Amino acid sequence: MKKREKIVIMLLFSVILMCIALSSSPFKAKIGKASPINGSYKQSSSSEGFSVKASSYDPPWWNLTYHYRKPIVITEPNRVDRENEPVEVQLTFDSLKAHKNSLRLLYYDGNTWIGPLPIQIDDIVYDSENSDYIRSVKITFLANVSKGKTEVYYIYYTDYPVEEKTYSTDLHVNESMISNSYFTWWINPPKIFRYPNDTGVDWNTIDNGWIGYPQWYGADLNNPTYVELLYNGTLVVGPVYAKVLYRYKVQVYSWASKKYYNYYKITLTIYARTPIVRVDMEIEPGSYTTRGVWGTIMDVEGDVDDDKYAFFTDPVTVGTVGISNYRQRESYLHDMNGWTWATLYEPGKHGVGVIVHKDYTPEYYPLYVSRAVKSTYSDVVYGYTFIFAYIYGSSGTYYYRFFDVPIIGDAWDPVNETTIAIAYPLSNNYYVDVEQEAYYLLSITVEDAVSRKIEGAKIVVYNSSNPNDIFGTNLTSSSGEAVIKFYRNVSLTVGIKVNYTTTSEIYVEKSTSVSLDIDDVRRSVSRVVTLDLADLYVCVQSLDKKDVPGATVKISSSGYVLSNVTNSQGFVYFYRILKGKVWSINVTYTTNLGFGVKNDTYSVLMDQSSKNVTVTLPMSDLHVTAVDLLGEVVNEYTAYLYQGDKPVGDPLDQITTGNGMVVFEELPVGNFTLTFKYLARSEYGDKLSPTVVNIWYLSNRNIVVSLPLATLHVVVDDVNNVSIPDVTVSVQNRSGSTVIYYFGVSDESGMVNFTRILYGATWDIRISFDTFGGKGETIEKSLDEIPLDSPQKYIYVELPVTDMVIHVLTEQQYNMSDYWRYGVGGAVVYANITGKMDLVTNATDAAGYAIAKFVPVGRYNVTVYFLEKSWSKVFDVYNNSALHFVLPFKYAQIATRLSVTSPSSPYVNAIWTENITVELTFYVVETNTFIAYGWINWSLVDMQGNTVLSG
Numbered sequence: 001m002k003k004r005e006k007i008v009i010m011l012l013f014s015v016i017l018m019c020i021a022l023s024s025s026p027f028k029a030k031i032g033k034a035s036p037i038n039g040s041y042k043q044s045s046s047s048e049g050f051s052v053k054a055s056s057y058d059p060p061w062w063n064l065t066y067h068y069r070k071p072i073v074i075t076e077p078n079r080v081d082r083e084n085e086p087v088e089v090q091l092t093f094d095s096l097k098a099h100k101n102s103l104r105l106l107y108y109d110g111n112t113w114i115g116p117l118p119i120q121i122d123d124i125v126y127d128s129e130n131s132d133y134i135r136s137v138k139i140t141f142l143a144n145v146s147k148g149k150t151e152v153y154y155i156y157y158t159d160y161p162v163e164e165k166t167y168s169t170d171l172h173v174n175e176s177m178i179s180n181s182y183f184t185w186w187i188n189p190p191k192i193f194r195y196p197n198d199t200g201v202d203w204n205t206i207d208n209g210w211i212g213y214p215q216w217y218g219a220d221l222n223n224p225t226y227v228e229l230l231y232n233g234t235l236v237v238g239p240v241y242a243k244v245l246y247r248y249k250v251q252v253y254s255w256a257s258k259k260y261y262n263y264y265k266i267t268l269t270i271y272a273r274t275p276i277v278r279v280d281m282e283i284e285p286g287s288y289t290t291r292g293v294w295g296t297i298m299d300v301e302g303d304v305d306d307d308k309y310a311f312f313t314d315p316v317t318v319g320t321v322g323i324s325n326y327r328q329r330e331s332y333l334h335d336m337n338g339w340t341w342a343t344l345y346e347p348g349k350h351g352v353g354v355i356v357h358k359d360y361t362p363e364y365y366p367l368y369v370s371r372a373v374k375s376t377y378s379d380v381v382y383g384y385t386f387i388f389a390y391i392y393g394s395s396g397t398y399y400y401r402f403f404d405v406p407i408i409g410d411a412w413d414p415v416n417e418t419t420i421a422i423a424y425p426l427s428n429n430y431y432v433d434v435e436q437e438a439y440y441l442l443s444i445t446v447e448d449a450v451s452r453k454i455e456g457a458k459i460v461v462y463n464s465s466n467p468n469d470i471f472g473t474n475l476t477s478s479s480g481e482a483v484i485k486f487y488r489n490v491s492l493t494v495g496i497k498v499n500y501t502t503t504s505e506i507y508v509e510k511s512t513s514v515s516l517d518i519d520d521v522r523r524s525v526s527r528v529v530t531l532d533l534a535d536l537y538v539c540v541q542s543l544d545k546k547d548v549p550g551a552t553v554k555i556s557s558s559g560y561v562l563s564n565v566t567n568s569q570g571f572v573y574f575y576r577i578l579k580g581k582v583w584s585i586n587v588t589y590t591t592n593l594g595f596g597v598k599n600d601t602y603s604v605l606m607d608q609s610s611k612n613v614t615v616t617l618p619m620s621d622l623h624v625t626a627v628d629l630l631g632e633v634v635n636e637y638t639a640y641l642y643q644g645d646k647p648v649g650d651p652l653d654q655i656t657t658g659n660g661m662v663v664f665e666e667l668p669v670g671n672f673t674l675t676f677k678y679l680a681r682s683e684y685g686d687k688l689s690p691t692v693v694n695i696w697y698l699s700n701r702n703i704v705v706s707l708p709l710a711t712l713h714v715v716v717d718d719v720n721n722v723s724i725p726d727v728t729v730s731v732q733n734r735s736g737s738t739v740i741y742y743f744g745v746s747d748e749s750g751m752v753n754f755t756r757i758l759y760g761a762t763w764d765i766r767i768s769f770d771t772f773g774g775k776g777e778t779i780e781k782s783l784d785e786i787p788l789d790s791p792q793k794y795i796y797v798e799l800p801v802t803d804m805v806i807h808v809l810t811e812q813q814y815n816m817s818d819y820w821r822y823g824v825g826g827a828v829v830y831a832n833i834t835g836k837m838d839l840v841t842n843a844t845d846a847a848g849y850a851i852a853k854f855v856p857v858g859r860y861n862v863t864v865y866f867l868e869k870s871w872s873k874v875f876d877v878y879n880n881s882a883l884h885f886v887l888p889f890k891y892a893q894i895a896t897r898l899s900v901t902s903p904s905s906p907y908v909n910a911i912w913t914e915n916i917t918v919e920l921t922f923y924v925v926e927t928n929t930f931i932a933y934g935w936i937n938w939s940l941v942d943m944q945g946n947t948v949l950s951g
Helices: 330-336 679-684
Strands: 068-075 082-092 104-108 113-117 120-126 134-145 150-157 177-179 184-186 210-212 227-237 241-255 258-271 277-283 293-295 339-344 352-357 367-370 384-391 397-404 430-432 440-447 458-463 466-475 481-486 492-501 507-516 524-530 533-541 552-557 560-565 571-578 582-590 596-598 602-605 610-616 619-627 637-643 653-657 661-668 671-678 688-694 702-706 709-717 728-733 740-745 751-758 762-770 778-787 792-798 801-810 828-831 838-841 849-856 858-866 869-877 882-887 939-941 947-950
Touching: 068 082, 068 134, 082 430, 134 150, 440 458, 440 492, 458 481, 466 481, 492 524, 507 524, 533 552, 533 582, 552 571, 560 571, 582 610, 602 610, 619 637, 619 671, 637 661, 653 661, 671 679, 679 751, 688 702, 709 728, 709 762, 728 751, 740 751, 762 792, 778 792, 801 828, 801 858, 801 869, 828 849, 838 849, 849 858, 858 882, 869 882
Parallel strands: 293 339, 440 524, 533 610, 619 702, 709 792, 801 882
Antiparallel strands: 068 150, 068 430, 082 134, 104 113, 104 150, 120 134, 177 184, 210 293, 227 241, 241 258, 258 277, 277 367, 339 352, 367 384, 384 397, 440 481, 458 466, 458 492, 492 507, 533 571, 552 560, 552 582, 582 596, 582 602, 619 661, 637 653, 637 671, 671 688, 709 751, 728 740, 728 762, 762 778, 801 849, 828 838, 828 858, 858 869, 939 947
């Protein structure tokens, strides 16, 4: 090449790329030991990526060996697909949680785990308490994220030592080179730097290349002393990347005899399984200037004279980087200072460059170069070389340059270049979510046999294989639930023991077990433990099925004794007693009368969640109905209750009733004696009908007692057996110290009823009757010591009295065959019944009769007055047969022209008054066709046949 007008300080270094296969061993990074407990993950090949699938954000746990994990959430900002893009993630851990060998990276594809994936760790900060544990670390791994998608990777770790992990990789390192599936990089560059190339060989050879600063003062590129390779070698070798470091000392300026140097540190980072290369350049402190360039110049066609151009830009440019769309000659490079140019050379391919700012450090200004990466940025299909650089800024931006590098042509001629920022690095688009812990979570519900939740039950969870290995304890809440969370790194069977002490101090416990494996991690495993606690309802009743409130009920079993008192319905409730046990029930009760009652011990097997039992106390109410000997209810009486077989001493109780029934409540089984006092006959005393009763027998709980009360009927008749009313009858009993006396007056039937008088006693009966309506003499009669020996007794008493019947009639009437039907009406009759002439009647009836009721039997003088005349006769009266008193005259006869007369007698009845008046009754008989008409001719004659009156 021609000599430049300005002195340019340059360093020529060439890299000879050898297309040979170099044998080396895979890198092994001692990341940790983890013997997988199951086969729920797979390891990816070192030479192939894995399919990107949407992952579940909280997938099942990968491996029980690992106690913790953190999700690493990576989002592609809707720019391009990322395949095996390096991602650097900064992780921090709590103290003593992350053992240094335990970090494992995995990806869940929705069905299974992929990994552990290779990771490389840097910048480790160890725990101050124990250097075997990590507090923070930077990990690098290769991620696959489709355009606009989000993927979640999981970093697993644990808090105890695990087996070290070795990863396969396509990175190979020896003393001279580093290679992966895409590149081979020389570690030891040549020490000879010449410029220009006067050998005529291709610049893509070992002795071509330059490095320096774009001000061309005092440097002679033909002098190798201008460039000194201070160091070269491999810095880092790992499963994800390897780093190669070159340090140069370059004379960049001289004045007079003084020389000025720049110190360059070039770091190339080669990644596994990807053509991405990172180029870091640093102009070290102590350099003459902070400006400089580094790179390789490659001439595809071998025309070395056209290599005069490079790309530079102004150092103060911000925002979108403006790139010259034309090439500048080297003479103008000093006007384009401030930017560094780096390049990638691949054997057999075209060289490609990218412009980045010169003021960067490896931490902030990484440069990535890649070949043969497809882009979704443009619809036009190019054989793109994909180059992107990270420009330092507040957010950090990748600037993507697309260079279509033809097989024939200028390697540095940009085609279809764009200068817009189209993506961000994945390392800027991630976050580490909160730590997730592997644990077993037992949600235990404790209930009794009635399915009621139990609060305050103690739960112990332990290792079934080692009961002393306690995983946790807890008490159930008001909802009967308790949660126990613990971690073990194996599948196992855990024992669950529940114990509980009831409010009645009954202790009960129950054990069960549950098998847990990796599928149960971070998932609530529910178990219901039913304690053998049941409810017992005791109903206390008497023999007559009556509820007994206030009874003391004691139950006992297994050394426990519980006691309670029945409520107003006779129930007592024992809450949560031992189920499956036999309980003895004993009931005691004090009755209203002070008797202590208890049952025979009752045993019940609590084989159900709740049980109702009825305990019968040997007592009952005694219902008493009193009747007389006729079976009629006696309403008003007092019943007396005595204990034992005899009514001695004071009664236990006495009850007076007005409705015929008394109830003695809560009598215990045993003999009791009842006596009665009839209130209407209190003189009979209070020892009537002593009755011994025992309520043990059903028939004795509702009894009917017959009181010795009978009815005495005294019937008074005359000599004709005709009942005599208004007779005074008295009865009396003189057998006791007190004379009992009752009296009554006979009714129309001649009867006096002495009801409910003492049965079995003898009664004296006294009868007194005033004859002739009280105007005649008084007749008395006595019956002594009449026994009342039946429930109802009739005593018939005949008094020597009878009715006096006087029949006044004429001779003609008397001679008729049916004479008794006719007589002289209106006659006045007297008789000497009381010792003087007493009026029997002032007018005989129409048939001529006059009756004197109930006169003593005897001889009487009778006088009849009729038509101002009187007649007297003497009669012996022994019964009520009619005494015929015949008058010496005839009645007037009425002649009638009716074919039928009514009445049939040709005589009429006449009612005599002061003036003689005759009343005639005339009947007309209705025929079938007409009403008959008739008339009467009548005459009234005296005894001599003289007509007195006619019409």
